[in-house]
Amino acid sequence: MLSVAARAGPFAPFVSAAAHAVPGPLRPLAPAVAHRDRKVPLDPKRPLLCRESLSGRAARGGLVVSASLNAPASVRCVHNDVAVPDFSAYRRQDVQDARASSQGSSDSRKGFSYLMTAAAGVTTAYVAKNVVTQFISSLSASADVLALSKIEIKLSDIPEGKNMAFKWRGKPLFVRHRTQAEISQEAEVDVSQLRDPQHDLDRVKKPEWVILVGVCTHLGCVPIANAGDYGGYYCPCHGSHYDASGRIRKGPAPLNLEVPVYQFVGDDTVVVG
Amino acid sequence: AWGGQRRLSLSYAQTLQNIPETQVTTLENGLRVASEESNQPTCTVGVWIEAGSRYEDTKTNGAGFFMEHLAFKGTKKRPGSAFEKEVESLGAHLNGYTSREQTAFYIKAFSKDMPKAVELLSDLVQNCELENSQIEKERGVILQELKEMDSNLTDVTFDYLHATAYQGTALAHTVEGTTENIKKLTRADLASYVDTHFKAPRMVLAAAGGISHRELVDAAKQHFTGTSFAYKEGSVPSLPRCRFTGSEIRARDDALPLAHIALAVEGPGWADPDNVVLNVANAIIGRYDRTFGGGKNQSSRLAALAVEHNLCHSFEPFNTSYSDTGLFGFHFVCDPLSIDDMMFCAQGEWMRLCTSATDSEVTRAKNYLRNAMVAQLDGTTRVCENIGNHLLHYGRRIPLEEWDARISAVDARMVRDVCSKYIYDKCPAVAAVGEQSSYVCPDSLNHSGSLLVSSCLCMGGVPRHICH
Numbered sequence: 001m002l003s004v005a006a007r008a009g010p011f012a013p014f015v016s017a018a019a020h021a022v023p024g025p026l027r028p029l030a031p032a033v034a035h036r037d038r039k040v041p042l043d044p045k046r047p048l049l050c051r052e053s054l055s056g057r058a059a060r061g062g063l064v065v066s067a068s069l070n071a072p073a074s075v076r077c078v079h080n081d082v083a084v085p086d087f088s089a090y091r092r093q094d095v096q097d098a099r100a101s102s103q104g105s106s107d108s109r110k111g112f113s114y115l116m117t118a119a120a121g122v123t124t125a126y127v128a129k130n131v132v133t134q135f136i137s138s139l140s141a142s143a144d145v146l147a148l149s150k151i152e153i154k155l156s157d158i159p160e161g162k163n164m165a166f167k168w169r170g171k172p173l174f175v176r177h178r179t180q181a182e183i184s185q186e187a188e189v190d191v192s193q194l195r196d197p198q199h200d201l202d203r204v205k206k207p208e209w210v211i212l213v214g215v216c217t218h219l220g221c222v223p224i225a226n227a228g229d230y231g232g233y234y235c236p237c238h239g240s241h242y243d244a245s246g247r248i249r250k251g252p253a254p255l256n257l258e259v260p261v262y263q264f265v266g267d268d269t270v271v272v273g
Numbered sequence: 274a275w276g277g278q279r280r281l282s283l284s285y286a287q288t289l290q291n292i293p294e295t296q297v298t299t300l301e302n303g304l305r306v307a308s309e310e311s312n313q314p315t316c317t318v319g320v321w322i323e324a325g326s327r328y329e330d331t332k333t334n335g336a337g338f339f340m341e342h343l344a345f346k347g348t349k350k351r352p353g354s355a356f357e358k359e360v361e362s363l364g365a366h367l368n369g370y371t372s373r374e375q376t377a378f379y380i381k382a383f384s385k386d387m388p389k390a391v392e393l394l395s396d397l398v399q400n401c402e403l404e405n406s407q408i409e410k411e412r413g414v415i416l417q418e419l420k421e422m423d424s425n426l427t428d429v430t431f432d433y434l435h436a437t438a439y440q441g442t443a444l445a446h447t448v449e450g451t452t453e454n455i456k457k458l459t460r461a462d463l464a465s466y467v468d469t470h471f472k473a474p475r476m477v478l479a480a481a482g483g484i485s486h487r488e489l490v491d492a493a494k495q496h497f498t499g500t501s502f503a504y505k506e507g508s509v510p511s512l513p514r515c516r517f518t519g520s521e522i523r524a525r526d527d528a529l530p531l532a533h534i535a536l537a538v539e540g541p542g543w544a545d546p547d548n549v550v551l552n553v554a555n556a557i558i559g560r561y562d563r564t565f566g567g568g569k570n571q572s573s574r575l576a577a578l579a580v581e582h583n584l585c586h587s588f589e590p591f592n593t594s595y596s597d598t599g600l601f602g603f604h605f606v607c608d609p610l611s612i613d614d615m616m617f618c619a620q621g622e623w624m625r626l627c628t629s630a631t632d633s634e635v636t637r638a639k640n641y642l643r644n645a646m647v648a649q650l651d652g653t654t655r656v657c658e659n660i661g662n663h664l665l666h667y668g669r670r671i672p673l674e675e676w677d678a679r680i681s682a683v684d685a686r687m688v689r690d691v692c693s694k695y696i697y698d699k700c701p702a703v704a705a706v707g708e709q710s711s712y713v714c715p716d717s718l719n720h721s722g723s724l725l726v727s728s729c730l731c732m733g734g735v736p737r738h739i740c741h
Contacts, residue, residue, distance in 0.1 A: 078419045079429045080447045084440040084522065098441040099513035101598070103539065110698065 150273035155209065163225035165214060168272060172214035172222050182231065182244040183207045196256045200245040203259050211262050211272060212246040218253035289677055295660055295670035296486040302502040303474030306493045307660050307670065309481045316482025317653040318390045319379025320398050321661030324470035326373045326446045328510060335450015336466040339458055341371045342415060344378060346407045348400040360393060371448055374595055375665055381654055384483030388492040395496035398471055403460050415455050422449065430533040430604065430706045437522040438537060438600060438702035442515035469510060473500040479661040482653035515598055519700025525709050531586060532609050532707040534616065537602025538699045543594045543666035549679045550691040551601055554626055555590040556638035558603065562587040572637060575622045584615040601695055609708040627697050630688040639680050646676050
């Protein structure tokens with residue numbers, strides 16, 4: 001729809017509809033050109049590209065005349081004619097009636113709006129937090145890397161009395177299937193005499209399985225299984241003797257062999273890490 | 274001075290007590306006659322009627338204003354220019370005004386001419402001729418007047434404010450009516466308007482000056498007994514409540530050099546005692562105009578800010594009341610680029626009043642208000658108008674002594690409470706006229722007042738529209 005909206009500004013004396021009859025749709029508007037013998041206070045050389053160009057020349061805000069190709073032309077006369085449109089389609093139920101005060105329902109309307117805002121705010125915060133953490137946690141270790149941190153060991157592969165060594169997180173992991181004799185022997189040891197006092201049952205979940213990190217707590221060598229004076233492990237580097245529970249008994253090491261985090265999954269499997 | 278009156282040294286309180294009492298008599302047909310006698314050679318007599326644009330509907334909007342124009346153009350007893358000539362031969366002034374809720378006609382004359390003035394008024398109000406040729410002639414006159422009124426941007430702003438704040442109700446109508454109505458109103462419409470609204474129980478005959486109440490009542494009985502007081506088939510016009518809508522209207526015109534902005538929240542009706550406190554609050558806010566000499570040292574905080582940061586050309590607070598509702602707000606004129614700053618500061622001042630109005634500024638405001646109340650009543654015309662207004666709004670004349678007592682009872686805590694009640698967290702109505710290219714939008718009125726967030730929540734009614 002082509003429409004031309006022009007300000008009558010400088011032409012106001014010639015197009016002042018308020019003081020004269022308003023032209024109906026069939027009658028033409030007054031000509032927008034002044035008599036030839038009068039000077040038109042407009043610079044014809046300056047290009048009139050838009051309504052704003054004309055408006056700058058107006059003595060004061062004048063009438064607005066709008067004409068278009070296939071819609072009625074209209075002339076707004078004075079501010080009294082400006083009618084505020086009817087917004088009933090957007091009003092809430094409480095304020096539909098123009099004859100009732102809006103004060104009474106004001107609290108409930110405000111309450112509803114504030115509640116919706118608060119709920120929206122909480123939801124947005126929750127969603128935003130989730131999105132951000134998802135993106136940032138994608139920068140952390142991936143699943144295949146994390147998988148390397150755990151090891152699953154089949155316990156039925158390890159006969160009684162035998163100690164098996166696995167590579168786990170770059171370190172040796174000792175899984176020892178202890179005999180009953182070893183278990184009772186370790187249980188009877190006087191804890192107060194130990195350098196790093198710990199009762200055997202505190203270091204194991206099931207007494208027949210002891211799982212240790214095979215790194216000597218002295219200077220980090222790998223102890224040899226089923227060696228040493230205490231029926232446990234012996235570190236050849238500096239002569240540390242560990243017992244069947246991995247506790248230091250003789251030698252320069254200060255602490256017991258580390259017990260990693262592990263979990264028995266089912267009867268036959270243990271997951272370490 | 275007239276009659277060489279001796280100057281008495283009375284205290285303020287004594288002076289207030291010595292003001293003569295307003296005497297009120299009600300005639301049999303319901304017309305109220307009220308007067309304040311004072312020893313003056315002149316007097317003002319007038320009729321105040323409970324009729325205005327609020328009583329009109331969309332089709333008859335403008336009838337009251339039209340009627341006011343025709344009132345001086347001749348009555349049945351004194352056709353044509355005979356009426357005006359008779360008034361002028363008394364050396365009297367005849368004046369009238371129409372507003373949204375009341376219409377008034379009053380004559381300022383010598384005290385001895387009071388009975389004649391009453392007769393003239395009764396003629397005007399009861400026997401208006403509404404001659405057809407005059408009606409046609411007045412159409413053009415009124416349209417021209419409307420065009421001239423369009424250049425008074427303050428009034429235009431307030432009209433827009435009413436149009437948006439009370440949208441969809443009778444208070445949205447302008448007093449003058451639309452051009453369509455001015456062209457279409459017929460004699461029958463005007464006659465029906467007069468018949469419906471110019472009834473004795475809705476009128477007050479007020480007088481002030483060198484008149485005696487007894488004589489006034491006699492004159493009223495003689496001339497106003499005929500005023501009708503009955504309605505056909507019980508069709509008494511009722512005045513429904515007008516709903517206030519927090520909303521905005523912008524009449525943008527970049528050709529104008531300045532922006533006029535008016536912002537208001539819904540205030541109380543006439544008879545509400547909160548009005549006194551709100552007037553004190555307005556006195557704290559104060560007024561300002563670029564021509565004020567106080568500069569940065571003005572007691573009004575907002576004015577000092579306006580000077581320091583060059584926020585506006587002028588501002589003034591207002592508290593317009595109607596029978597059951599009102600508009601409490603402020604209006605300012607400023608350069609287009611400082612609209613947001615001025616709006617922010619003005620609303621900040623409102624918030625400050627709600628939370629931390631201090632005793633010293635309340636005391637100052639009370640004194641200012643007392644002074645204004647008393648100074649306002651200089652002259653018989655002002656007193657007469659005061660009587661007419663009070664009887665229509667309150668049902669009785671409230672004496673200055675009572676006003677003084679009510680003002681004295683206001684303290685800082687009351688100002689904070691009442692301001693919070695009307696301002697805090699309420700949606701305002703805003704009207705803006707002129708160049709507003711840099712105007713964003715007003716906050717809803719609460720502490721955090723973040724522009725974007727709270728502007729999306731217009732609890733009052735919704736509309737945030739832009740109208741050319």
